[in-house]
Amino acid sequence: MLAFTAMNAVLISILSALILSFRSRLALQAEILALRHQLNVLQRSSDARIQLRTSDRLLWVWLSRLWNNWRSALLIVKPETVIRWHRQSFRLYWRWKSRRPGRPQAGREIRELIRRMCLIVINASSLHRTLKSFFAYYHDSRCHLALNKDSPDTREVQPPDKGIVVEIPRVGGLHHRYQRCAA
Numbered sequence: 001m002l003a004f005t006a007m008n009a010v011l012i013s014i015l016s017a018l019i020l021s022f023r024s025r026l027a028l029q030a031e032i033l034a035l036r037h038q039l040n041v042l043q044r045s046s047d048a049r050i051q052l053r054t055s056d057r058l059l060w061v062w063l064s065r066l067w068n069n070w071r072s073a074l075l076i077v078k079p080e081t082v083i084r085w086h087r088q089s090f091r092l093y094w095r096w097k098s099r100r101p102g103r104p105q106a107g108r109e110i111r112e113l114i115r116r117m118c119l120i121v122i123n124a125s126s127l128h129r130t131l132k133s134f135f136a137y138y139h140d141s142r143c144h145l146a147l148n149k150d151s152p153d154t155r156e157v158q159p160p161d162k163g164i165v166v167e168i169p170r171v172g173g174l175h176h177r178y179q180r181c182a183a
Contacts, residue, residue, distance in 0.1 A: 141177035
């Protein structure tokens with residue numbers, strides 16, 4: 001029985017040497033690096049719990065990207081752990097890459113202008129009211145180049161003695177009509 005297990009050990013070592021001879025030199029070097037690194041980690045950790053540093057994790061993430069058979073040489077941690085480290089480093093990289101500050105806050109005047117320009121349509125009657133006020137503005141107040149800068153419903157020219165110029169908000173304050181008004 002003892003001769004049989006010794007013969008199995010010799011046969012296994014001959015087969016592994018034969019398999020190793022067909023592997024590429026780069027794969028062998030990667031495996032040697034992985035195994036030596038794990039030995040260094042084990043020697044460095046004095047207590048029962050293995051102490052891994054960020055550089056150790058980065059090495060395994062790097063090996064997992066470059067070497068297809070990296071799982072076969074991994075002994076001190078689970079392959080799922082290395083994949084988790086890789087995903088964490090990916091998230092950290094993109095968080096760092098997109099760390100620019102957000103959009104600068106708009107000033108009070110700009111916010112008020114946006115609110116004034118925003119036409120909120122809640123229902124059909126609100127839409128009807130907004131469109132009606134826009135068409136009234138379009139026909140009464142808006143100047144058209146084709147009509148020599150006059151509106152379709154012509155306005156009388158107001159002389160300066162009629163008073164000061166005041167603005168009249170139209171279409172929810174989005175547009176204005178200017179006319180003279182007695183003070």
